[in-house]
Amino acid sequence: MMDGDSAPSFSGLVSDKIQRRHRERAAMVYVRQSTVQQVERHQESTRLQYALVDRAFGFGWERAAIIVIDDDLGRSGASMEGRPGFQRLVAEVGLGHVRLVLGAEMSRLARSCRDWHQLLEICALFDTLIADSDGVYDAANYNDRLLLGLKGTMSEAELHILKARMLEGKRAKARRGELGMRLPMGYVRRLSGEVALDPDEQAQGTIRLVFDLFERFRTVGKVMRYLVDHDIRMPVRISSGPRKGELAWHRVNRVSLHNLFSNPTYAGAYVYGKRPTDPRRRKPGRPGTGRRSARVEDAEVFLPDRVPGYIGWEQYQRNQLQLRANRAAETGVARAGQALLSGLLVCGRCGLHMVAQYNNNGAYPRYACNRMTVDYAEPVCQTLKAAPLDALMMRLVLEALAPAALEASLLAAADLEREREAIEGHWRQRIERAGYEAERMRRQFDAVEPENRLVARTLERQWEQALAEQARLEAEHERVRRNQPAALSPAEVATVRELARDLPGIWSTATQEERQTIVRLLLERVLVEVVDSSEQVRVACHWHGGSRTSHQLIRPVARLDQLSTYTALVARVAELHRAGQSYPVIAETLNREGWRPAKRRDTFNGSMVHHLLHKAGVTAPRYRRRRPNLVRKPDEWTIAELARHIPMPAPTLYTWVQQGRLRSRVIPVGDRHFTLVHADDATITAVRTVRTTPVPWRRRPSPQTTSSTATIES
Numbered sequence: 001m002m003d004g005d006s007a008p009s010f011s012g013l014v015s016d017k018i019q020r021r022h023r024e025r026a027a028m029v030y031v032r033q034s035t036v037q038q039v040e041r042h043q044e045s046t047r048l049q050y051a052l053v054d055r056a057f058g059f060g061w062e063r064a065a066i067i068v069i070d071d072d073l074g075r076s077g078a079s080m081e082g083r084p085g086f087q088r089l090v091a092e093v094g095l096g097h098v099r100l101v102l103g104a105e106m107s108r109l110a111r112s113c114r115d116w117h118q119l120l121e122i123c124a125l126f127d128t129l130i131a132d133s134d135g136v137y138d139a140a141n142y143n144d145r146l147l148l149g150l151k152g153t154m155s156e157a158e159l160h161i162l163k164a165r166m167l168e169g170k171r172a173k174a175r176r177g178e179l180g181m182r183l184p185m186g187y188v189r190r191l192s193g194e195v196a197l198d199p200d201e202q203a204q205g206t207i208r209l210v211f212d213l214f215e216r217f218r219t220v221g222k223v224m225r226y227l228v229d230h231d232i233r234m235p236v237r238i239s240s241g242p243r244k245g246e247l248a249w250h251r252v253n254r255v256s257l258h259n260l261f262s263n264p265t266y267a268g269a270y271v272y273g274k275r276p277t278d279p280r281r282r283k284p285g286r287p288g289t290g291r292r293s294a295r296v297e298d299a300e301v302f303l304p305d306r307v308p309g310y311i312g313w314e315q316y317q318r319n320q321l322q323l324r325a326n327r328a329a330e331t332g333v334a335r336a337g338q339a340l341l342s343g344l345l346v347c348g349r350c351g352l353h354m355v356a357q358y359n360n361n362g363a364y365p366r367y368a369c370n371r372m373t374v375d376y377a378e379p380v381c382q383t384l385k386a387a388p389l390d391a392l393m394m395r396l397v398l399e400a401l402a403p404a405a406l407e408a409s410l411l412a413a414a415d416l417e418r419e420r421e422a423i424e425g426h427w428r429q430r431i432e433r434a435g436y437e438a439e440r441m442r443r444q445f446d447a448v449e450p451e452n453r454l455v456a457r458t459l460e461r462q463w464e465q466a467l468a469e470q471a472r473l474e475a476e477h478e479r480v481r482r483n484q485p486a487a488l489s490p491a492e493v494a495t496v497r498e499l500a501r502d503l504p505g506i507w508s509t510a511t512q513e514e515r516q517t518i519v520r521l522l523l524e525r526v527l528v529e530v531v532d533s534s535e536q537v538r539v540a541c542h543w544h545g546g547s548r549t550s551h552q553l554i555r556p557v558a559r560l561d562q563l564s565t566y567t568a569l570v571a572r573v574a575e576l577h578r579a580g581q582s583y584p585v586i587a588e589t590l591n592r593e594g595w596r597p598a599k600r601r602d603t604f605n606g607s608m609v610h611h612l613l614h615k616a617g618v619t620a621p622r623y624r625r626r627r628p629n630l631v632r633k634p635d636e637w638t639i640a641e642l643a644r645h646i647p648m649p650a651p652t653l654y655t656w657v658q659q660g661r662l663r664s665r666v667i668p669v670g671d672r673h674f675t676l677v678h679a680d681d682a683t684i685t686a687v688r689t690v691r692t693t694p695v696p697w698r699r700r701p702s703p704q705t706t707s708s709t710a711t712i713e714s
């Protein structure tokens with residue numbers, strides 16, 4: 001009888017183990033079905049378990065004192081973890097609220113022997129009886145305890161045998177390599193059951209291309225970008241529905257690419273079962289974590305060369321090393337100047353989490369909303385420099401923790417405490433009144449003549465009701481009190497005050513990690529939204545405890561036309577220009593009127609005004625410098641010319657020249673100097689190769705040149 005298909009027999013006399021003291025506290029009925037299917041199929045069984053309520057009533061408990069716990073319905077019973085119902089049962093017994101626990105087959109409900117023995121232990125300690133369809137047991141009684149322990153062991157053994165029987169057949173099949181696994185894209189299963197490469201040539205070609213791209217680029221992100229840029233989609237065989245088996249072309253994403261590179265099937269291997277895990281390393285609530293070994297060779301069944309492969313085993317292993325190294329490069333190193341808000345920041349435009357980016361070795365951290373970029377190679381949603389936002393947050397946090405602000409919070413806490421005292425008084429009165437009522441009933445019952453049985457019986461019932469009401473109120477009160485946060489003691493308040501006084505000092509000497517911790521203690525999340533990529537940033541802070549504040553931040557922008565005031569600025573400048581003012585005078589007027597230019601510069605000057613007028617199309621440029629006729633040797637270019645020809649950004653080229661990686665000479669013409677770069681065809685080819693070769697995860701000491709005459713030096 002696995003699921004209680006037949007009715008538990010509730011017949012029999014009320015056990016003499018049930019005493020009056022037991023009936024003074026609640027009886028708890030624990031109802032559980034192990035899986036959703038069982039809930040659907042065996043409603044009958046559930047109904048029977050509810051009949052346990054009637055049984056408790058038959059034992060003499062008041063209906064009001066019978067509590068049903070059924071929130072484990074539909075959960076698997078392998079362990080107490082993730083089963084709040086069973087935990088609540090144990091907790092209520094431990095608090096002494098319960099004197100009887102009922103279940104259809106109690107030992108089955110605990111499933112793991114550890115849970116079961118814990119319940120027994122605690123029931124014995126708190127004088128709580130256990131009842132199932134067979135009888136009533138007292139866990140403190142030696143014989144009963146032996147029986148209960150045996151029941152638990154038997155039920156666990158039964159479960160084990162059942163599981164083993166189900167799994168053994170599957171394992172044997174897997175060991176022969178015959179257990180059908182889910183095939184990744186690029187594979188099909190023939191009618192004979194044999195696994196084969198996808199017969200569709202385009203599908204096969206795409207998979208091969210993806211592996212080739214990884215050989216070339218060495219990162220998932222770059223492969224993904226390439227595929228998106230060239231609009232290449234992934235071949236997926238539809239696994240169910242009317243179109244089952246048909247080929248569909250899906251948009252590429254990071255996870256599926258990552259899975260593709262990690263899947264040993266592509267190297268021809270058959271793998272079944274989990275790799276060995278260590279429960280201590282498992283993250284709570286996340287099955288599948290805590291693996292002890294990263295090698296697929298350590299899986300339960302590993303059969304190399306079992307299916308046709310797209311790549312060789314060496315290439316597969318190389319890819320795994322690369323993926324691991326990439327991950328380490330992404331997350332491993334602690335950087336200087338870590339952004340204060342990493343992990344707290346939410347994009348105000350799309351609601352995704354923003355990440356901190358550390359370019360230039362962490363010199364200029366930025367916050368970026370790039371989840372869609374990382375996963376699907378879509379454009380970046382928004383990005384902004386970390387420093388101004390961090391500064392604002394720091395100011396807000398210090399303000400929130402300033403002594404004055406803290407006094408206000410302490411006052412509020414004191415108000416809360418007074419409110420709680422009032423409620424507490426209310427509870428005391430209710431319980432007192434219930435006690436008085438019970439006492440009154442007792443006196444009335446005592447006063448009645450014993451001959452007047454009818455009246456005596458009525459009075460006795462009323463007295464019992466009053467007692468039950470009193471017990472219920474006390475239990476309820478206990479529950480309410482337990483759920484309230486503890487108030488601060490005077491010593492704690494003093495510590496808080498002292499800390500608040502010292503905070504600016506603490507902040508200035510704290511490490512960045514400590515600051516991040518402080519910010520996280522106060523803030524739940526921070527929403528930012530750059531308004532139309534202008535200098536205006538909207539910031540909304542969600543503080544712990546529910547209060548929300550919004551702020552406006554001015555961030556530095558690179559160009560004047562990014563300013564939200566750009567149109568008004570141009571209009572004003574054009575107006576002043578039409579009035580015949582000179583550029584320096586216009587600049588002075590602007591500064592006086594409080595206009596601010598982009599970037600960090602504080603004031604306008606004449607040439608900025610001129611540039612602005614020219615860019616806005618109001619005036620023509622004042623002059624154009626003529627490039628003098630340079631006397632050149634063969635294969636000599638100016639930096640601008642060469643940058644256009646290669647092509648590459650002129651500043652990068654300039655840096656290379658400065659570093660001496662390209663041969664160059666400087667010729668003075670009047671008061672100006674011109675750099676001429678020597679670059680023959682071989683050099684240009686070499687530079688192009690260096691430019692198009694992706695940077696590997698570990699920086700190579702120098703770019704490889706392809707020609708002996710090339711003059712790129714590191």
Ligand SMILES: [Zn+2]
Binds near residue numbers: 349352
């Ligand atoms: Zn976004």
